Amino acid sequence: MPSGLRHDVEIAVLGGGVIGLVCAWRARQLGHSVLVLERDRLGCGASGVAAGMLAPVSEAEFGPAAQAVLEMNLRSAEMWPSFAAELRQESGVDVQLHRSGTLMLARDSDEARALERQSELRDSLGLQTRRLRGSQARELESALAPRVRLALEAPEDHSVDPRAVVGALASACEHAGVRVLEGAGEAAVAIGGEAVSGLRLPDGSFVHADTVVLAAGAWSGAVSGLSDIGLPEVRPVKGQILRLRDPSGPGLITRVLRYEGGYIVPRGDGRYVLGATVEEQGFDEHPTAGGVYELLKEAWELVPGIAELAIEEIGVSFRPGTPDNVPLIGPAGPAGLIWATGHYRNGILLAPLTAELVCGSLTGAVAA
Numbered sequence: 352m353p354s355g356l357r358h359d360v361e362i363a364v365l366g367g368g369v370i371g372l373v374c375a376w377r378a379r380q381l382g383h384s385v386l387v388l389e390r391d392r393l394g395c396g397a398s399g400v401a402a403g404m405l406a407p408v409s410e411a412e413f414g415p416a417a418q419a420v421l422e423m424n425l426r427s428a429e430m431w432p433s434f435a436a437e438l439r440q441e442s443g444v445d446v447q448l449h450r451s452g453t454l455m456l457a458r459d460s461d462e463a464r465a466l467e468r469q470s471e472l473r474d475s476l477g478l479q480t481r482r483l484r485g486s487q488a489r490e491l492e493s494a495l496a497p498r499v500r501l502a503l504e505a506p507e508d509h510s511v512d513p514r515a516v517v518g519a520l521a522s523a524c525e526h527a528g529v530r531v532l533e534g535a536g537e538a539a540v541a542i543g544g545e546a547v548s549g550l551r552l553p554d555g556s557f558v559h560a561d562t563v564v565l566a567a568g569a570w571s572g573a574v575s576g577l578s579d580i581g582l583p584e585v586r587p588v589k590g591q592i593l594r595l596r597d598p599s600g601p602g603l604i605t606r607v608l609r610y611e612g613g614y615i616v617p618r619g620d621g622r623y624v625l626g627a628t629v630e631e632q633g634f635d636e637h638p639t640a641g642g643v644y645e646l647l648k649e650a651w652e653l654v655p656g657i658a659e660l661a662i663e664e665i666g667v668s669f670r671p672g673t674p675d676n677v678p679l680i681g682p683a684g685p686a687g688l689i690w691a692t693g694h695y696r697n698g699i700l701l702a703p704l705t706a707e708l709v710c711g712s713l714t715g716a717v718a719a
């Protein structure tokens with residue numbers, strides 16, 4: 352896009368991660384003209400670092416806000432199989448939906464008591480889990496250490512590869528005719544009177560749009576142009592992860608493992624994502640020795656065999672957290688502004704549902 356010019360589009364999507372791309376694709380399928388503006392590269396934020404757990408049951412927490420998140424997570428998890436199939440058909444990319452199930456693990460009596468409470472919570476919510484003794488868990492995953500005391504199996508909690516999802520969505524968007532601008536820098540939302548009028552780019556270009564979808568992840572709370580209108584805050588919650596590879600191939604772990612202090616997500620091809628720290632450190636993008644140490648220590652105590660794996664990458668990104676960690680999806684603030692952010696720990700899981708909800712808002716916001 353040449354600098355200093357004016358462009359007209361019905362819908363401008365700010366943010367080229369999984370959420371921005373899926374909203375753009377679905378909006379284009381409704382017949383709208385759509386432009387995605389990404390400050391850097393597609394998927395360079397949380398989407399490129401996320402482990403990709405589709406885990407409504409193991410992510411379930413206590414409290415009313417968590418109940419709202421659970422309902423969204425369950426709805427979106429149900430959408431994933433057909434969403435993955437549609438993405439494959441449109442893009443040719445297999446997003447590696449790995450229907451492995453998840454084991455939640457306890458190492459000692461304190462953790463076992465906490466896991467019992469988690470089991471009761473899930474029973475009370477009608478969520479399907481299976482309680483396993485340590486020996487039964489080791490029959491399923493022989494690499495587990497003898498110290499595993501108790502496990503809770505969530506057979507319907509699966510995973511995808513978020514980098515493949517970004518690739519698939521980018522390709523689907525291109526085929527559908529979504530325009531994408533990478534390297535756009537920090538765009539500002541322009542507001543004229545009571546409504547958004549578009550996005551102003553650092554190079555002086557102006558994108559006129561009837562609707563702006565704010566899908567900038569953890570950066571959504573810092574977008575220029577919105578600071579004066581009292582919108583809900585979105586904060587960055589730092590996560591460090593390790594990408595590991597087993598030189599001898601797949602099989603060390605076949606299910607997603609979750610435990611106090613982290614998780615291991617097998618990709619099914621000998622690669623593993625070991626996550627994640629949860630840090631309120633603002634936008635500090637440095638991996639730390641302490642963070643990596645904790646990730647490895649917690650995982651090694653449960654799966655000693657991870658000591659043999661090669662480290663391929665240390666990643667850092669930022670979950671978009673809201674005050675109650677419930678996502679912000681739908682219209683808020685000036686007319687024409689639609690939020691698609693605040694997904695906290697569940698951005699990949701919530702992608703298909705978010706697009707459906709945003710498109711529901713568009714039907715009222717944009718003349719089709």
Ligand code: GLY
Pocket residue numbers: 402404590626627670695696697
């Ligand atoms: N969804 C896992 C995490 O945020 O670390």
